Amino acid sequence: MTSKDASAARPHPDPTTPVAGDADAAVEEEDRRVRRVELIISLVLRVGVVTSLLVVVAGLVDGMVSQPAQRTSSALEQHLIGRTASFPHTFGAVFAGLGHGDPAAIVAAGLLLLVITPVLRVAVSIFTFVYQHDALFTIVTTFVLAVLIGSFFLGKAGG
Amino acid sequence: MSLLAFSLVLFAICVLAGLLGSLLGLGGGIVVVPVLTLLFHVDIRLAIGASIISVIATSSGAAAAYVRERITNLRVGMFLEIGTTLGAVTGAYVAGLVSGRVLYVVFAIVLGYSALRMFAGRHHEEGHHDVPPDSWADRLHLHASYFDPAEDREISYRVTHTRVGLALMYVAGMMSGLLGIGSGALKVPAMDLAMRLPMKVSTATSNFMIGVTAAASAGVYFLRGDVDPYIAAPVAAGVLVGATMGSRLLPKLQSRAIRGIFVGVLLFISVDMMVKGLA
Numbered sequence: 474m475t476s477k478d479a480s481a482a483r484p485h486p487d488p489t490t491p492v493a494g495d496a497d498a499a500v501e502e503e504d505r506r507v508r509r510v511e512l513i514i515s516l517v518l519r520v521g522v523v524t525s526l527l528v529v530v531a532g533l534v535d536g537m538v539s540q541p542a543q544r545t546s547s548a549l550e551q552h553l554i555g556r557t558a559s560f561p562h563t564f565g566a567v568f569a570g571l572g573h574g575d576p577a578a579i580v581a582a583g584l585l586l587l588v589i590t591p592v593l594r595v596a597v598s599i600f601t602f603v604y605q606h607d608a609l610f611t612i613v614t615t616f617v618l619a620v621l622i623g624s625f626f627l628g629k630a631g632g
Numbered sequence: 633m634s635l636l637a638f639s640l641v642l643f644a645i646c647v648l649a650g651l652l653g654s655l656l657g658l659g660g661g662i663v664v665v666p667v668l669t670l671l672f673h674v675d676i677r678l679a680i681g682a683s684i685i686s687v688i689a690t691s692s693g694a695a696a697a698y699v700r701e702r703i704t705n706l707r708v709g710m711f712l713e714i715g716t717t718l719g720a721v722t723g724a725y726v727a728g729l730v731s732g733r734v735l736y737v738v739f740a741i742v743l744g745y746s747a748l749r750m751f752a753g754r755h756h757e758e759g760h761h762d763v764p765p766d767s768w769a770d771r772l773h774l775h776a777s778y779f780d781p782a783e784d785r786e787i788s789y790r791v792t793h794t795r796v797g798l799a800l801m802y803v804a805g806m807m808s809g810l811l812g813i814g815s816g817a818l819k820v821p822a823m824d825l826a827m828r829l830p831m832k833v834s835t836a837t838s839n840f841m842i843g844v845t846a847a848a849s850a851g852v853y854f855l856r857g858d859v860d861p862y863i864a865a866p867v868a869a870g871v872l873v874g875a876t877m878g879s880r881l882l883p884k885l886q887s888r889a890i891r892g893i894f895v896g897v898l899l900f901i902s903v904d905m906m907v908k909g910l911a
Contacts, residue, residue, distance in 0.1 A: 511699050511706065518696040518843070522689060526872070529865045536862070537636045562857040580861035587688050587868065588850045591843035598710060609772065613711055617844065620717040624851040627721060 510601045517597055521590030525583045532579030539576060592621045635862065642866040645671070650690065650874020656750050656894055659814035659842070660871035661687045662743055666901045669736075670908070674863060676732045676739075680812030681858035684850045686871035687814045691842035693872060694879070698836035703778050705833050708791060708823070709840040711772055715798045716819070716845040719805025724849035727810050728856060736909025739811050740902045746817035747898035750891070763828045768794035778833055789830055797827040801841075809849035814842040 561567045561578045567585060570578020595618045602611040649663035661683040668679035698704045727735065769775060769791040777788040800822035808815040816838045823834035853859050 508702075511702065514706070515696045515700045518692045518699075522692045522696075522872075526689070526869060529869065532861070533639060533865055537639070560857075560861050562854060562859065577861050580865045581859075584685055584859060584861060584864055584868070585854065587685060587692075588847050588854060590692055591688065591847040595710075595713075595844060598706075610707065610710065613714060617710070617713045617717055620714075620721060621844070621848055621851070624717075624721045624724070624848045625855060627725060627852055 506605065510598075513597060513601070514594055517594050518590060521586065521593060525586035525590065528583030528586060529580050530583075532576050532581075532583055535574070535579060536576030592618070595621060639862070639866045642672070642863070643870040646686070646867045646870025647874040647877070650686075650871035650876075651878045652874075652894060653871070654690075654875040654878030656747075656891070656898075658746055658750060659687055659816055660690055660875055661811075661813040662746060662817075663898075663901075664867055664871060665739060665812060666743070666905055668863070668867070670901070670904055676735050677727070677853075677858045678860050678863055680727065680735070681850075681853040682860065682864040682867040683812035684808075684846050684853055685859060685864045686868040687808075687812070687846040688843050688850060689868045689872045690875045691814055691839050691846065693876065695836075695840045695843055698839055701836075703832055703836040704840045705774070705776050705778075705791075705829065705837050706840070707772060707776070708774050708827070708829065709837045711774070711794070712798060712801045712823075712837075713841055713844050715801030716805035716808070716841050717848040719802040719807075720809035720845045720848035721852065722802075723806040723809025723811075724852035725809075726806075728852075733909045735811065736905050738807075740906035740909060742807055742811060742813070742815075742817075743905065744899060744902040747895045747902065749817055749821070750895060763790045763792045766792040766794055776833075778830070780832070787830065789833070790828070792828050793826045797822055800826060805845050805848070808842070808845050809852070812849075812853075814846065816842060 561570045561575070561581050564585075567578050567581045571582055595614055599611060599614045599618060602614055645667055646660070646664060649667055650660040653660040653663050664683045664686055665676070665679045668674040668682065669676050674682075695704070699706070772794065774791040774794065775789065776791075777786050779785075780787050801819065804815045804818035804822060807813065807818060816835075819838040819841065820831075820834045823829045823837060824831055829837065850859070
């Protein structure tokens with residue numbers, strides 16, 4: 474990597490190195506690109522949170538409408554303290570439950586969407602680093618994505 | 633209690649928990665777990681599973697705003713996420729091996745520490761001087777600047793002790809995964825004191841990392857069956873609403889007296905958790 478590449482790759486010019494006049498345009502272009510990345514990341518996070526909350530609320534409302542009677546106090550307490558794990562907690566169970574319109578599965582799907590939102594943000598950052606020809610940070614973010622995906626397998630093994 | 637009543641009560645209490653958390657500068661998670669375990673007698677693993685979901689919701693919301701305002705140092709955040717995610721996976725895995733009592737005791741200690749740290753308050757708001765050079769920070773291009781509206785100028789800063797920061801982030805991530813909290817109280821000082829990032833940047837970057845950190849352990853909790861949809865959903869929605877209200881209503885809680893009362897409450901809860909763990 475040449476020194477010119479290095480200075481173009483950083484989001485803001487290093488305060489100790491004065492920027493030459495003819496490099497100003499390149500820095501400005503770089504700033505615009507970084508700004509675009511920031512806005513995309515911000516958008517991914519907001520859309521993810523709002524969408525997942527809408528799905529969660531829809532599932533909760535559905536649950537209240539469709540099964541009000543059998544959820545009595547003692548049954549509910551039993552459910553909470555007893556760790557019966559009768560709710561869907563695998564991808565397969567959530568998808569199957571969505572098929573029958575099971576409210577618990579709808580809520581779980583919304584929560585999964587929330588969990589996946591930061592994962593999507595990391596995936597988007599990989600593409601932006603590839604686009605910026607930043608090999609080091611492409612590796613860094615790819616590693617983080619691998620840890621995130623691996624965590625789902627670890628949960629399955631531990632269950 | 634019907635499902636509707638239960639959801640509404642849980643939602644309302646979590647709005648308060650989120651409000652309290654954001655007013656103190658702590659996440660909602662650290663208030664939610666004691667509320668669920670001590671007040672509702674929910675199993676501590678289900679409480680942690682619900683809390684970690686609420687942490688993702690609040691931090692993703694806040695991170696979106698901070699990133700838009702350009703305070704977050706994205707490069708520092710994404711690099712340190714190596715440490716926080718590995719730590720979070722470790723923590724979530726260990727949480728499945730140890731007994732609930734151990735979780736109560738560790739939670740009590742971290743809660744007590746976080747509460748006291750918040751009472752000690754912020755010491756230095758201005759930038760750091762004489763930052764020692766760090767080859768990792770140079771190579772990763774971590775030095776940056778941010779716009780400070782209060783001073784109406786761009787403030788440049790240099791980053792140092794990158795490796796120390798990464799190691800501390802592993803510890804912070806592990807506490808997050810073990811206890812279902814954001815552990816901003818551990819991340820912020822690691823960046824502020826060790827890596828010499830400005831306080832505002834440390835806070836924003838911590839928030840940015842918390843979502844990804846929590847996602848790494850949330851996957852483990854979800855597939856292990858520790859995320860009960862009917863507990864996690866009202867908790868996540870409640871904490872999100874409370875935290876948003878808190879950040880809009882009062883930018884920062886200035887009164888030392890009120891802070892003192894809140895910290896006292898948290899210390900009392902911490903002792904309660906400790907007693908429950910040792911009893």
